[in-house]
Amino acid sequence: MNHAYFIAGTDTDxxxxxxxxxxxxAAAGRGLSTLGAKPVASGCVLTAAGLRNSDAMALIEHSTLKLPYEQVNPFAFEPAIAPxxxxxxxxxxxxxxxxxxxxxxxxxxxxxxTLVEGAGGWRVPLSGQASLSDLALALQLPVILVVGVRLGCINHALLSAEAIARDGLQLAGWVANVIDPQTSRLQENLASLAERLxxxxxxxxxxxxQASAAAVARYLHLDRLLQG
Structure with missing residues (x-):
């Protein structure tokens, strides 16, 4: 069975x-073929081969199936601003x-x-009234929500989860990524997220x-996703 997900965040960074x-x-470690893509990326660096984004390059590095850069990241922009x-x-x-x-x-x-990674939060604008969430909807992909754990994360996570559900998509799972280790009452905040999501x-x-892919994978529970 092929598993494909849209990676969204509660915010940028x-x-x-x-x-x-x-x-x-983690998936490759189970013997699965893997592929990551970043459809839109800003904050790219101009190289001899063209614009390159560090996020897209990381996804390529950790994908077992290799595609040309332009296929992984078809829209790349140099300024580090909203896409x-x-x-x-x-x-x-x-x-x-x-x-x-x-x-x-x-x-x-x-x-x-397969993972399709968004940019910023769930409602990042595209053109007109469209947003990146419309891409997830068009692809009909279940969503993995990355919660940046810091002050205010519970509100951001719950609002994001509500928007995903309102859009008619499945929240397949969420990951608590502790970006501020000094977060007051960290364990209590994590428990509150678990209770409400x-x-x-x-x-x-x-x-x-060193937040390498291997180091991060040790804290992830892929069974909870693949058996869902």
Whole structure:
């Protein structure tokens, strides 16, 4: 059975790629073929080969199936700003249909475990009134929510979960990524999240000195996802 998920975050810089790489590593460790994609990325670096995004490169590194960069990250923009603003400055319209067609090609590779990583939070704008959540809806992918654990994370997580459900998509699971180890009442906050989010917790990732995919994977529980 092929498993494919949309990786969303409660905000920007909450560790979506760190968790995605960990999930890909964990899946590969089970002998599954894996593939990660980042349809839209801003904050890219201009190289001799073209614009490259560190998140997309990390997904490529930890995918067992290898695709050309342009297929993994079809829309790459240099400014480290909101993707819709970067696209507007580049004269590009981020259309849901175009993004969905590109990601359909990724999903068609038939990897056992595929991740499509969003940008920022659930309602990151594209063009017009469309948002990146519309891409997840077009692809009909269940969602893995990365919760950046810091002050305010419970509200952000619950609102994100409510929006995902309202959009008609399944919240397949969530990962608590502790981005602020000084969070007051950390364990109590984690317990509150577990009590209020109906989906299974796929892991609690502490603040790691070296957040490699292998290190992150040790804190993830893939069984809770694949058996769901």
């Amino acid at each position: 909450v560790g979506k790629t760190t968790v995605a790489a960990g999930l890909l590593h 819709h603003l970067a696209a507007r400055e580049a004269g590009v319209a981020l259309q849901v249909g175009t993004l969905a067609a590109a990601m359909a090609e990724v999903l068609a590779q038939g990897a056992d475990f 109906s989906a299974p917790c796929l892991g609690q990732v502490p603040t790691l000195e």
